[in-house]
Amino acid sequence: MSASAPSSGLFDCRDAYVRAVEELAIADDRIVAVVNDSVGSSKLGKFRDRFPHRLVNVGIAEQNMVGIGAGLANGGKIPFVSGASCFLTARAMEQIKVDCAYSNSNVKLCGISSGVAYGELGATHHSIEDVAWLRAIDNLTVIVPSDPWETAAAIKAAAEMDGPVFIRISRMPVPQIARAEGASFAIGKAEVLRVGNDLAIIANGTLLHQAVAAAQDLAAEGISARVVNMATVSPLDAEAIAACAATGAIVTAEEGLASGGLGGAVAELCARHHPVPMRMLGFPGFLPTGSAAWLMDRFGLNANGIAAAARELVGR
Amino acid sequence: MGTPQQYPATGDAALDIGGKAQRARHVGERANWMRRRLLGMIVAAGQGHPGGDLSATDIVAALYFDILRFDPTAPLAPSRDRFILSKGHCTGALYTALAGAGFFPEADLDTYLQPGSRLNGHPNRTYLPGVETNTGPLGHGLPVGVGIAVAGQIDNADYRVFVLTGDGELQEGSMWEAAMFAGHRGLGNLTVIVDRNRLQQGARTEDTNSLEPLGGKWASFGWQVVEVDGHDHAALLAAFDDACAPRNQPRVIIANTIKGKGVSFMENQAGWHHGVPNPEQYQQALAELEAEIHA
Numbered sequence: 001m002s003a004s005a006p007s008s009g010l011f012d013c014r015d016a017y018v019r020a021v022e023e024l025a026i027a028d029d030r031i032v033a034v035v036n037d038s039v040g041s042s043k044l045g046k047f048r049d050r051f052p053h054r055l056v057n058v059g060i061a062e063q064n065m066v067g068i069g070a071g072l073a074n075g076g077k078i079p080f081v082s083g084a085s086c087f088l089t090a091r092a093m094e095q096i097k098v099d100c101a102y103s104n105s106n107v108k109l110c111g112i113s114s115g116v117a118y119g120e121l122g123a124t125h126h127s128i129e130d131v132a133w134l135r136a137i138d139n140l141t142v143i144v145p146s147d148p149w150e151t152a153a154a155i156k157a158a159a160e161m162d163g164p165v166f167i168r169i170s171r172m173p174v175p176q177i178a179r180a181e182g183a184s185f186a187i188g189k190a191e192v193l194r195v196g197n198d199l200a201i202i203a204n205g206t207l208l209h210q211a212v213a214a215a216q217d218l219a220a221e222g223i224s225a226r227v228v229n230m231a232t233v234s235p236l237d238a239e240a241i242a243a244c245a246a247t248g249a250i251v252t253a254e255e256g257l258a259s260g261g262l263g264g265a266v267a268e269l270c271a272r273h274h275p276v277p278m279r280m281l282g283f284p285g286f287l288p289t290g291s292a293a294w295l296m297d298r299f300g301l302n303a304n305g306i307a308a309a310a311r312e313l314v315g316r
Numbered sequence: 317m318g319t320p321q322q323y324p325a326t327g328d329a330a331l332d333i334g335g336k337a338q339r340a341r342h343v344g345e346r347a348n349w350m351r352r353r354l355l356g357m358i359v360a361a362g363q364g365h366p367g368g369d370l371s372a373t374d375i376v377a378a379l380y381f382d383i384l385r386f387d388p389t390a391p392l393a394p395s396r397d398r399f400i401l402s403k404g405h406c407t408g409a410l411y412t413a414l415a416g417a418g419f420f421p422e423a424d425l426d427t428y429l430q431p432g433s434r435l436n437g438h439p440n441r442t443y444l445p446g447v448e449t450n451t452g453p454l455g456h457g458l459p460v461g462v463g464i465a466v467a468g469q470i471d472n473a474d475y476r477v478f479v480l481t482g483d484g485e486l487q488e489g490s491m492w493e494a495a496m497f498a499g500h501r502g503l504g505n506l507t508v509i510v511d512r513n514r515l516q517q518g519a520r521t522e523d524t525n526s527l528e529p530l531g532g533k534w535a536s537f538g539w540q541v542v543e544v545d546g547h548d549h550a551a552l553l554a555a556f557d558d559a560c561a562p563r564n565q566p567r568v569i570i571a572n573t574i575k576g577k578g579v580s581f582m583e584n585q586a587g588w589h590h591g592v593p594n595p596e597q598y599q600q601a602l603a604e605l606e607a608e609i610h611a
Contacts, residue, residue, distance in 0.1 A: 053470055054470065056466055058493075058497050059496075059497065061493035061497070063455070063459065063489075064459045064462070064490060064493035064494050064497060067456060067459025067460045067462070067463060067490065067494065068459055068460070068463035068466060068494075068497070069463060070449060070460045071449075071460040071461060071462060071464040071465070071467065072463045072464070072467045073463075074398070074448060074449060074460065074463065074464045074467070075463065075467020075468055075471070075473075076394055076471075077467050077470070094453055094456075095456065095459070098450055098451075098452065098453055098456055099449060099450070099456055099460055102440075102442075102450045103440075103441055103442065103449050103450040105449070
C-alpha cells in the first residue's frame with residue numbers, strides 16, 4: 001500500500017482536531033486557542049468566528065506564543081497552543097521546557113502539519129525531530145494520534161488532564177483505523193490492534209494504518225504479527241512493550257527520525273528489560289525535496305517497507 | 317505622575333494609616349531586612365547573585381510589602397495580583413520577600429541552595445508557594461506575564477500583573493516579542509519594572525549591546541513609560557500607585573538602580589554579579605546596613 005494511494009476514505013486529522021477543540025470550547029469557557037498567524041493552517045477560522053475573544057493570535061512569534069500559553073494557564077485558562085510543528089517545537093523549545101513542562105503549566109501544545117507534511121518545502125519545514133526532542137523533556141506528555149477518531153479523543157483527554165501535553169497533528173491523508181465497538185483512548189495506554197506471535201509491529205501516527213496493512217500482507221505469508229498503536233510516546237506503556245518483546249522481535253515505524261523518537265523509546269526500554277532484535281523505521285536525517293507521499297515511499301515508510309523489515313527480522 | 321490611588325489594604329499595606337511617608341518608611345525597613353537576610357543566605361550557601369539581588373531589593377519590597385494584593389495562605393487564589401521575577405537569578409530578593417510576606421516560614425531561608433532545598437538558585441513554582449512561573453533562562457518572564465494579563469483581559473478580571481526584568485535581559489528577543497504584543501493588546505493590567513542597574517554579568521550594558529534610548533524603545537512598542545529612582549521608596553510607591561490606575565496601555569517603570577546597592581564595596585561593581593563576601597566583608601556589609609536603620 002502506497003502512502004500516495006488516493007482514496008475517498010482518507011481524512012485530514014486537522015479537521016478532527018478543530019472539531020474537538022470547538023466542542024470543548026462550547027462546553028468550557030476556559031478553553032482558548034493561541035496561534036502564531038496560523039489560523040488558516042490550523043483550520044481555526046470557525047473557532048475564531050465563534051469565539052473571537054478566545055482566539056489569541058500573537059503573530060509570528062513562537063517563543064512568545066508558548067510563554068503566553070503558560071501565562072494563560074496561570075490565569076485559569078486551558079490554552080490550545082497551535083502552530084506548525086517545526087516552528088512550535090524547535091523555535092520555542094526552551095519555553096516548552098521551562099514555561100510548560102518544568103513549571104507544570106496546563107498548556108496543550110498542538111504541533112500541526114508534523115513530520116514531512118510540508119515535503120516540498122524542504123528540511124526547514126519538516127518536523128521529523130519533534131518527538132525525539134520532546135520526549136527528552138520530563139513532565140511532558142507526548143501523543144501522536146493516528147486518525148480522526150484518535151485525534152479527537154487525544155484532544156479531549158489532554159483537556160481533561162491537568163498538565164502540559166504535546167499532540168502531534170498530521171495533515172497527511174489517513175484512513176480511519178478499524179476498531180472494535182466501544183474502543184476507548186487513554187493517555188499512556190497502548191492499543192493492541194492485532195494479536196500475533198512471530199513479531200510485533202509498534203507504530204503510531206500516519207504509519208499506523210501502514211502497519212495494519214503490513215500485518216495483513218505478512219499473515220498471507222504465514223507470518224503472525226502483533227500490531228500495537230503506541231500513540232503516547234511519553235509516558236511509554238512499558239507493559240505493552242513487554243508483551244511485544246515476548247513475540248521475540250519488534251519493528252517500529254514512525255513518520256519521524258529513525259532514532260530518538262518512538263523507535264528509540266522502545267529500544268531503550270527493551271535494551272534494559274527485554275532485549276530482542278529490532279528494526280526501527282523512520283527517516284535518516286535531513287531529507288531531499290519531494291511530496292510527503294514520495295518521501296514516505298522513498299524511505300520505505302509504508303506497508304511494503306514494514307513487511308520487508310519484518311521478514312528480515314524473522315528470517316524469512 | 318498622576319494622583320496616587322489608594323487600594324484596599326491587604327497584608328502589610330493594612331499598616332498604611334499614616335499616608336505616603338509611613339508607607340515608604342515601612343518598605344524601607346523591610347528592604348533593609350531583606351538585604352541583611354539575603355547576604356547571610358549567600359554567605360551560608362557559599363554562592364549567589366548579590367549584585368542583582370541588591371539592585372532589585374527596594375522594588376521587590378515595595379511590591380510585596382505594600383502594592384501587591386495576595387493571601388499567602390491561598391497562593392493560587394484566582395484573584396491574586398501576580399509578580400514574576402523574569403530575572404530569575406535574583407532569588408535572594410524574591411525569597412526574602414516571599415518569606416517576609418508569609419508564603420513560607422522564614423527559617424526556610426536558611427536552606428537556600430542547600431541540597432534538596434525548595435529554595436533553588438532559580439525559583440520553582442511546583443514546590444515553592446508564591447512563585448508564579450519558573451524562571452532562570454532570561455527572556456521568559458515577560459511572555460508569561462503577558463499571557464496572564466491576556467487571561468485577565470479576556471475575563472475582565474481585577475488582578476494586576478507585575479514583571480521585574482533585568483536590563484541586560486532586554487537583549488533577549490523574546491522580551492520584545494512580548495512587549496510588542498502587550499502594546500498591541502493594550503494590556504492596562506500589566507506593569508513591567510526594568511531593574512536598570514546598567515551592568516550585565518560581564519560588563520556595562522551600553523558597552524555590550526546598548527539599550528538606549530530605552531524609554532523610546534518601549535514607547536514605540538505602545539507602552540507608557542515612567543522613570544524613577546529604583547531605591548527611593550516613596551518614588552517607587554508613587555509610580556506603582558499610578559501604574560495601578562485604570563489605563564488601556566501597558567506601563568513600564570524604568571527603575572534606575574545601583575547594582576550591589578547598600579553595600580559600599582559592591583556598588584556598581586560587575587564583579588559582584590556572582591560572588592560571596594568573606595567574613596570580614598560580610599561584617600562590614602551588615603554594619604553599613606545596620607547603620608542605615610539608625611540613620
